[in-house]
Amino acid sequence: MKRPYRLFDVTLLHSARLSPSLCRFTFGGADVVNMRTCAPDQRIKVFFPDAAGKPPSLSPDTWLADYQAMRSADRPPRRTYTIRGLRSSDCEVDIDFVLHGSTGPASRWALSAVPGDKLQIVAPDATYAGDPGGYEWRPPAQLDRLLLLADETALPAVAGILEDLACTARPPTTLVHLEVPTVGDCLALPTWPSLRLHWAVREGSPCAVGDFLIDAARTAEAIPSVRTSSAGASLADVDVDRTILWETQAPPQDGGFYAWVAAEAGAVKNIRRLLLEERGLPRSATNLMGYWRLGQVRD
Ligand SMILES: Cc1cc2nc3c(=O)[nH]c(=O)nc-3n(C[C@H](O)[C@H](O)[C@H](O)COP(=O)(O)OP(=O)(O)OC[C@H]3O[C@@H](n4cnc5c(N)ncnc54)[C@H](O)[C@@H]3O)c2cc1C
Structure with missing residues (x-):
């Protein structure tokens, strides 16, 4: 059965500092052609390297069960972000990170990220026919x-x-x-x-x-x-x-x-x-x- 979300392997292509506190990271990955966003507040889960710097390496096929079976200390850190831009035909996705210091795995990664870094993202699957949810911007038609x-x-x-x-x-x-x-x-x-x-x-x-x-x-x-x-x-x-x-x-x-x-x-x-x-x-x-x-x- 098709699931609304899937795990995407992505590699950091480049970044652009938007302001003192915000940095845009552009990721690429062959599978991003199958990523979907439904609204400007589409949320995704990003998996980051662990405390030793080991990149996340969940299996795209069994990631959810594997993640749930792991001891919490062994799980790759996971945080929620927003798809800021998706060019699926170019296999590229943009995420804007707030740089708030090195207190958390996400902001720590963002402060020292270099092209080639590998992360994993759970995001809506474009091959899923229904509404995957994960967004709240649902204004009235009028x-x-x-x-x-x-x-x-x-x-x-x-x-x-x-x-x-x-x-x-x-x-x-x-x-x-x-x-x-x-x-x-x-x-x-x-x-x-x-x-x-x-x-x-x-x-x-x-x-x-x-x-x-x-x-x-x-x-x-x-x-x-x-x-x-x-x-x-x-x-x-x-x-x-x-x-x-x-x-x-x-x-x-x-x-x-x-x-x-x-x-x-x-x-x-x-x-x-x-x-x-x-x-x-x-x-x-x-x-x-x-x-x-x-x-x-x-x-
Ligand atoms: C639906 C949704 C969408 C989101 N989209 C984005 C997005 O597009 N871009 C983005 O940058 N964030 C976004 N966030 C917020 C992001 O998930 C949190 O800021 C997250 O805590 C960052 O993880 P971390 O590993 O850096 O810090 P954590 O490990 O979670 O926290 C470590 C410490 O840092 C503090 N902290 C966390 N975030 C901030 C902050 N922004 N400023 C100051 N202190 C902070 C915590 O209070 C804690 O003390 C979103 C959250 C949600 C729920």
Whole structure:
């Protein structure tokens, strides 16, 4: 039976520094011709070299069972990333990495990567006929107003979302708040007359990770006044140190408004309360995703 995902052997072809904190890595591999991406936030799993520097070497045929059978100490480190660009006919895939130091296997690899490095990626299989999932950007067919809140780890997805929308006949009225480490990380992004884009830079400010996004959720005047009956209703707590904050919705039927929020999980927890509880945004149109957790390792 066909599986929606498969394991791809890839080799680093080249890299390009996009900004002080972001680097684009372009990988190649004969099998990438069979890789598929369904949305600008298509997530994939990347396997990295182990602590001794040994590249991952799972078998493309039996990787899942083999991985599950391994002792956790023997498993190759695995992290979640976004397909930033896929040129399957050229057998090339781009992934933008945040360079946040050498504290984790992914960022450590990114800091010292050289062409020829071998990694493995689990990604959708183009030969699978159904919807493989692994993406949350599912706006309504009739999208009028859009809110995007993201930090640097979700900047690759946001850039792809804006690129897609910029090509549509009538892009929605859009409010974007992006928080990044340094002023050099404010990349050029597509724009249109009804788009308002705000960058916030942490460097040189006393603010903690996510504070600017929390503030935007609290104060942004352009958040639509679509208060629902859930406004003011209290939300169940989410313990972001024990679980992954991931509250995503099917495409809203009623159209109109859509919100896509991805950032550090503690920040998203606060944003969730502000947007749903205080500002009464419709839960059915609000995707809230903790992309990483400060101080924790998330595999
Ligand atoms: C759906 C999804 C898509 C994602 N797409 C991307 C992407 O395209 N590009 C990208 O760079 N990241 C992306 N991420 C985030 C990425 O998975 C995490 O940042 C991951 O923790 C990085 O692994 P690591 O090995 O570098 O650090 P880990 O071993 O996971 O963590 C080590 C330490 O580093 C800290 N840390 C982790 N990430 C960061 C960070 N960004 N800044 C500062 N400290 C950090 C942790 O809190 C921990 O203390 C995505 C996450 C999800 C869930």
